[in-house]
Amino acid sequence: GESVGLHLPTLSVQEGDNSIINCAYSNSASDYFIWYKQESGKGPQFIIDIRSNMDKRQGQRVTVLLNKTVKHLSLQIAATQPGDSAVYFCAETNQAGTALIFGKGTTLSVSS
Amino acid sequence: DGGITQSPKYLFRKEGQNVTLSCEQNLNHDAMYWYRQDPGQGLRLIYYSQIVNDFQKGDIAEGYSVSREKKESFPLTVTSAQKNPTAFYLCASSIPMGINSPLHFGNGTRLTVT
Numbered sequence: 599g600e601s602v603g604l605h606l607p608t609l610s611v612q613e614g615d616n617s618i619i620n621c622a623y624s625n626s627a628s629d630y631f632i633w634y635k636q637e638s639g640k641g642p643q644f645i646i647d648i649r650s651n652m653d654k655r656q657g658q659r660v661t662v663l664l665n666k667t668v669k670h671l672s673l674q675i676a677a678t679q680p681g682d683s684a685v686y687f688c689a690e691t692n693q694a695g696t697a698l699i700f701g702k703g704t705t706l707s708v709s710s
Numbered sequence: 711d712g713g714i715t716q717s718p719k720y721l722f723r724k725e726g727q728n729v730t731l732s733c734e735q736n737l738n739h740d741a742m743y744w745y746r747q748d749p750g751q752g753l754r755l756i757y758y759s760q761i762v763n764d765f766q767k768g769d770i771a772e773g774y775s776v777s778r779e780k781k782e783s784f785p786l787t788v789t790s791a792q793k794n795p796t797a798f799y800l801c802a803s804s805i806p807m808g809i810n811s812p813l814h815f816g817n818g819t820r821l822t823v824t
Binding site for chain 2: 607629630632634639640641642643644647649687689691692696697698699700701702703
């Protein structure tokens with residue numbers, strides 16, 4: 599069935615370090631992938647997206663890498679700050695291409 | 711400011727009662743979605759609608775119902791048939807997913823049923 603998973607439920611880093619959050623997906627037909635950030639008690643906030651015809655996309659302090667060969671997605675956050683502490687979700691389109699399927703999330707904790 | 715408004719933020723109900731969660735958007739988006747989130751879990755799709763007067767079941771539609779009479783509004787009813795209704799409910803909207811666009815989320819309604 600369709601599922602999007604994450605390798606680690608939690609990640610702890612020091613302020614200023616680079617963070618890498620990983621995600622494995624199962625639907626080889628997915629053509630769109632997104633990373634969201636969710637702070638406690640709030641809705642998910644869009645970070646960055648990538649289409650399947652790309653393998654890398656950069657935003658402000660964030661980079662998403664897509665490896666379709668092994669169905670792996672990662673989010674890199676440069677110079678991690680305490681304000682980056684949150685739960686991060688990856689998501690992919692469902693088989694019909696009509697909605698997003700989410701993974702379980704990785705909790706990022708940044709200590710100063 | 712454009713956005714998605716979910717109300718109320720907290721909702722309490724007795725078991726056996728139906729309850730309707732509100733979701734309104736002023737982003738002029740065609741598509742709207744309802745997700746459920748349980749502690750420590752990802753988001754699971756309940757229902758979605760790509761156009762007014764049309765909607766589709768998601769992965770966990772049992773015990774829920776929706777309507778889409780207006781483009782701006784997509785209310786979710788949690789019926790007494792939903793066995794574990796206590797959860798955090800998130801509404802989202804987007805331009806049609808076929809164009810590969812991100813979902814914009816509201817800040818959720820936390821429903822507690824006792």
